[in-house]
Structure formats: structure tokens, C-alpha cells
Amino acid sequence: MIAFGDFDVLSFDCYGTLIDWETGLVQALHPILQAHGVQQGDEEVLAAYAVAEAAAEGGAYQGYRAVLATALRDLGALYRFTPSPEEVERFATSVGDWPAFPDTPGALARLARRFKLAVITNCDDDLFARSHRRLGVAFDWVITAQQARSYKPSLCPFQVALARIGVPPARLLHVAQSLFHDHVPAKQLGLTTVWVNRRHDKPGAGATPPAAAVPNLEVPDLRILVDMVGC
Numbered sequence: 001m002i003a004f005g006d007f008d009v010l011s012f013d014c015y016g017t018l019i020d021w022e023t024g025l026v027q028a029l030h031p032i033l034q035a036h037g038v039q040q041g042d043e044e045v046l047a048a049y050a051v052a053e054a055a056a057e058g059g060a061y062q063g064y065r066a067v068l069a070t071a072l073r074d075l076g077a078l079y080r081f082t083p084s085p086e087e088v089e090r091f092a093t094s095v096g097d098w099p100a101f102p103d104t105p106g107a108l109a110r111l112a113r114r115f116k117l118a119v120i121t122n123c124d125d126d127l128f129a130r131s132h133r134r135l136g137v138a139f140d141w142v143i144t145a146q147q148a149r150s151y152k153p154s155l156c157p158f159q160v161a162l163a164r165i166g167v168p169p170a171r172l173l174h175v176a177q178s179l180f181h182d183h184v185p186a187k188q189l190g191l192t193t194v195w196v197n198r199r200h201d202k203p204g205a206g207a208t209p210p211a212a213a214v215p216n217l218e219v220p221d222l223r224i225l226v227d228m229v230g231c
Contacts, residue, residue, distance in 0.1 A: 001217070002173070002192060002194070002216055002217050004173070004228075004229045004230075006170070006171070007115065007171055007172065007173040007192070008115065008116060008167055008171045008172070009115060009116045009117070009118055009140075009165055009167055009171065009172045009173070010111055010115045010116075010117055010118070010172075010173050010174075010175055011117075011118040011119065011120050011141075011161060011165075011172055011173070011174045011175065012108075012117070012118070012119050012120070012174075012175050012176065013119075013120060013121065013152075013174075013175070013176035013177060013178060013181065013182045014119050014121035014123065014128065014131060015095075015098070015121065015122065015123065015131075016176075016177040016178050016181075016198065016207070016208065017175065017176050017177040017178075017196050017198070018100060018101065018104045018108070018119075018131075018135055018222075019098050019099070019100055019101070019104075019131050019134065019135075020098065020099050020100065020101050020198075021098055021207060022046055022206050022207050023098070023099060024094065024095070024097065024098025024099060025046065025049060025098075025207055026042050026045070026046070027094075027097070027098075028090070028091050028094035028097070028098075029045060029049070029072075029075075029091070032072070032083060032087045032090075032091060033045065033079070035087075036076070036079070036081035036083075037081075038079045038081065040079070043202075043203075043204060043206070045075070046206045046207040047204060047205070047206070047207075048075060048078055049071060049075060049207055050205065050206070050207045050208050050209050051209065052070070052071040052072075052074035052075055052078075053067060053068075053071040053207075054180070054209050055071075055074070056070040056071050056074070057122065057145075057151035058151075061145075061149045061150055061151075063124050063146060064095070064122065064123050064124045064127055064145065064146070065092040065093065065124065065127070066092075067151075068091055068092040068094075068095075069088045069089075069091070069092045072087070072088055072091050072092075073088070093127075095123065095127040095128075095130065095131060096127060096130025096131060098131065099134070100131075100134040100135060101198070101221070101222070103221050103222045103223045104134075104135060104136070104222060105134075105135060105136030105137070106136075106223075106226075107222035107223060107225065107226045108135060108136060108137040108222075109136055109137055110226050110231040111225075111226060111229065111231055112137050113231055114229065114231050116140045116141075116165075117137060117139050117140055117141075118139060118140060118141035118142070118143065118161060118165055118172075119139050119141070119142050119143065120143045120152070120157050120158060120161050120174075120182075121142075121143070121144055121145065122144075122145045122151045122152050122157075122181065123144050123145060123146070124144060124145070124146045125142075125144050125146050125147070128142065128144055140165075141161065141164055141165055143157055143160055143161045143164065145157060147160065148160045151181075152178075152181040152182060152185060153180060153181050153182070153184050153185045153211075154185065155185050155188060155189060158174075158185055158186060158189055158191070159189070162189070169189060169190050169191055170190075170192075172191060172192075173191075173192050173193070173194065174186045174191045174192070174193045174194070175193070175194045175196060175225070176193065176194075176195070176196065177195070177196045177197070177198050177199075177208075178208040178211075179195065179205075179208070179210075179211040179212070179213045179215075180205070180208045180209045180210065180211035181208060183195060183211070183213035183214075183215050184211050184212075184213045187213055187214065187215075192216045193213075193215045193216055193217075194215060194216065194217045194218075194219060194225060195213075195215035195217065195218045195219070196219055196220075196221065196222060196225065197218050197219070197220055198220070198221070200220045201220075
């Protein structure tokens with residue numbers, strides 16, 4: 001059990017934790033894959049996408065639109081089709097259409113009564129701004145990959161966040177779904193973490209590469225976390 005009174009700030013991953021990025025990805029990819037006769041199941045496509053996006057984010061920094069475009073082209077190479085420029089553009093700008101999880105706005109509003117809130121997200125400033133409108137709260141700090149010039153699981157976004165927020169690591173609690181993107185680097189920096197295991201009822205790691213990490217607490221959704229905090 002975590003002593004929540006030990007923390008002043010909660011930091012959140014966005015896509016996968018607050019925004020239902022797997023649903024958003026599937027909805028954006030379906031018409032493209034169908035147009036090219038690709039019939040793989042959603043879980044297979046998400047696992048392939050996880051590999052493609054992680055590879056695109058792991059090289060020299062490029063904006064998130066370019067990451068999405070590269071990942072789509074890599075999926076096309078895997079499934080033997082070439083996406084059209086229009087399909088690439090539509091997919092690369094689909095982020096703002098990805099839905100929030102139903103529990104997100106209410107949970108964030110309740111947590112904001114007790115804690116300062118930050119978001120550390122693998123996204124561009126303007127694309128996150130479109131998602132931000134779905135979340136129902138004004139974050140005290142927003143740290144994007146565009147600002148850090150690198151993508152999680154790099155330590156850099158977390159280091160930028162800690163420097164900007166200005167609290168000791170022991171006073172910041174990081175809340176995230178992805179073991180690969182968030183919990184591995186956060187634990188390397190000595191942060192306490194909560195794993196929001198959105199895929200607790202599904203096999204595999206979905207749209208994130210598999211990884212080994214030991215979060216301090218696991219919950220299936222944000223409602224349970226809020227109840228445990230007692231907000």
C-alpha cells in the first residue's frame with residue numbers, strides 16, 4: 001500500500017492511461033487496413049504497431065506526426081501495402097479523435113482537489129492540446145516529447161518534468177499504464193509508481209512493447225485509485 005500523504009504531485013502518462021489510445025488506434029487503422037485487404041485481428045495489429053512505433057521513437061527525435069506516419073508505413077511494409085499520402089496524413093492527425101477512458105475526467109477532477117497534477121506524454125504540444133480538452137482538468141504542468149526532444153522510455157522526459165515541477169522525486173507519484181514507456185524509466189529514477197493496468201482482462205501487452213518492471217501499486221482503472229486515495 002502506498003502512503004498517498006507522502007506525495008504533493010501526481011504525474012500521469014496520457015495515451016493508454018487517460019486517453020484510450022488502443023481504441024483510437026484501432027478506429028484510425030481499420031479503414032486503412034480494410035482498404036488494402038488486411039484482415040489481421042486487432043490484437044495482432046496492435047502488437048505489430050507497438051514494435052513499429054517504438055522503433056520510430058527510438059531513433060533521432062522527430063515529431064509525433066512523423067512517428068505515426070513512419071509506424072503506419074512500417075505496418076504497410078509488414079502487411080504488404082503502401083498507404084496513400086492521404087491515409088498517412090489522416091492517421092498522423094487522428095490523435096485528437098482518440099477517446100478518453102470514461103473514468104478519466106471524474107477521477108482527475110477528484111484527484112486535483114488534493115494534489116497538483118502533471119502529465120508527461122509522448123506527443124507534440126498541439127496534438128496533446130486536442131486531447132487535453134477531453135480530460136476535464138487543467139494540469140499544473142504539461143511535459144511533452146516535443147519539449148523534451150525525446151520519447152519515453154528515455155529518462156529525459158522524466159528529468160525535464162522533475163526539474164520543471166521542482167519537487168524531490170520522493171514527493172512525486174507517477175501513474176501510468178505502460179510498463180515499457182513509463183514504469184521502467186520511472187523506477188530507474190527512483191520514483192514511486194502506480195500501474196493502471198487497463199489491459200488486466202486482456203492477454204499480451206497490446207500497443208506497448210512488453211517490459212519487466214515492479215510498480216508499487218497496481219489498479220485496473222482510475223476509479224479504484226481515487227477510492228484508495230480517498231478523494
